[in-house]
Amino acid sequence: MTKSDVLIIGGGPVGLSCAYYLLKSGRKITILEAKEIGKGSGSGNAGHIVPSHIIPLAAPGVVTSALKWMLDPSHSPFGMKISLDPTYLSWLWQFASACSQKNVLRNVKPLKELGRLSAENFSRIIAEEKFNCHYSQTGFLNIYKNEASFQAARHEAEFMQKYGIPVSIYDKSKIHEVEPAARKDVIGGVYFTGDAHLNPALFLKELGERVRAMGAEVHEDTSVTGFASAEGKVRAVKTRAGEFEAEQVILAAGAWTPIVARSLNLKIPIQPARGYSLTASAIQNMPRQALILGDRRVAVSPLGDLIRVTGRLEVGNYNMEPDVRWIARLENFA
Structure with a gap:
């Protein structure tokens, strides 16, 4: 032993x-x-280090949005297992019950502190150990083509600013100066300057x-x-x-x-969640920083001589078999 x-x-x-x-x-x-x-x-995720993410996933409107997305599973950024398993149903009920403004306000400060400590520790370990993992503190930019999505993101960013999160909001006249790789039909963006990204596998x-x-x-x-x-x-x-x-x-x-x-005999309220990522050789017009294509909820990560596209959140299924439809979608983004 x-x-x-x-x-x-x-x-x-x-x-x-x-x-x-x-x-x-x-x-x-x-x-x-x-x-x-x-x-x-x-090792296969987007590699984003985001102390700006102080709003919990369980927030007002999330359940309604999830139900709408599920009506179009081949294009939805969200999916979930359909099951009558009591443990799973209990978790879903607890999650839905937590989707309130009261829950958001209760958790903002703890999440901010947790995010700050996590980001500081990433930076410290990488610096002290001299890790070569394409760590970049260039911020995190959410870009939008849809006006309604952009205004919703603006409202969320203004909420975060009240809690001291460094964030800048850019309209169409400025967004292409911040990110020249953005397409011409991008109308605005929300830039979290305190965030970072790295190659998680490295x-x-x-x-x-x-x-x-x-x-x-x-x-x-x-x-x-x-x-x-x-x-x-x-x-x-x-x-x-x-x-x-x-x-x-x-x-x-x-x-x-x-x-x-x-x-x-421990009952830990955790459910599996998975996403999809596609990694390819760097493109000619690489983004300056990590991106989220806000309308489609797809992440784009420049990882040195690679670029990674990540999307979709599927909850409740331990099955590792990928959905080929989402692999094809990510190939289109890449």
């Missing part, structure tokens, strides 16, 4: 970041990863290599099958490769966290 100070279940962004800071504090760390560390959705590769070099014991292709506990505390983590003992356990398995936690 292997024993460590802290055992971390999951080798994604959260698990590796926990390992990094715990190793710096002198702890002996073991990481168990069901597949490969630094892979999966953690960041996680560098971070994974660093925690190994710092002494972390990493076990890939090692799924958790159960726990040994006593007196209300986990004493060991069971896998097909054997048992791993630790003083403390961190559960950082992403969407699989509720499944792993079942044998501990």
